[in-house]
Amino acid sequence: EAQVTQNPRYLITVTGKKLTVTCSQNMNHEYMSWYRQDPGLGLRQIYYSMNVEVTDKGDVPEGYKVSRKEKRNFPLILESPSPNQTSLYFCASSLRRRTEAFFGQGTRLTVV
């Protein structure tokens, strides 16, 4: 089944403890992105990647890192999480530019 898989689905952590949210797609898509969704602010892009080893900042990259060492994986790294990073996170992938994006089920992160 074609899908984008995020893990974990739910995560509660403490301020400053490094964490990684994984994202994997099985559709051989070139493009991948991370978004965060907050009430009243909608979906905002954090980082995106156009292909292996090619990544760039979105609208809200501060406090996040990403890597794209393989085409299928695009992990989101929070080196030192803070409470303002409490949010619902989505990974998305698309075959190429101007094609539909497929979204993962989301990761609900709480930083206390």
Added chain:
Amino acid sequence: SQELEQSPQSLIVQEGKNLTINCTSSKTLYGLYWYKQKYGEGLIFLMMLQKGGEEKSHEKITAKLDEKKQQSSLHITASQPSHAGIYLCGADSGSARQLTFGSGTQLTVLP
């Protein structure tokens, strides 16, 4: 940067009624995407519009992109409780990035 404004922010309708959600862009759109989201869950792709004046339909949902490619509407005919959720429009502004999204419209359909 691309800005998308959706209206209304929320909508409550009686089952069987028709409704329209609008999405307006600050820039010309290279593509406009409509998604539906159940609360707290992932986004489900509905339709993609790319040409000015384009109109697409799927079951009881119709989406249109205006000729100037700066505004889109999503119309639901004879709404059902299964249509309830958050509707999001996403825009391709022509840059290398993936989509920019509007803030969403929360739709409630009362049985």
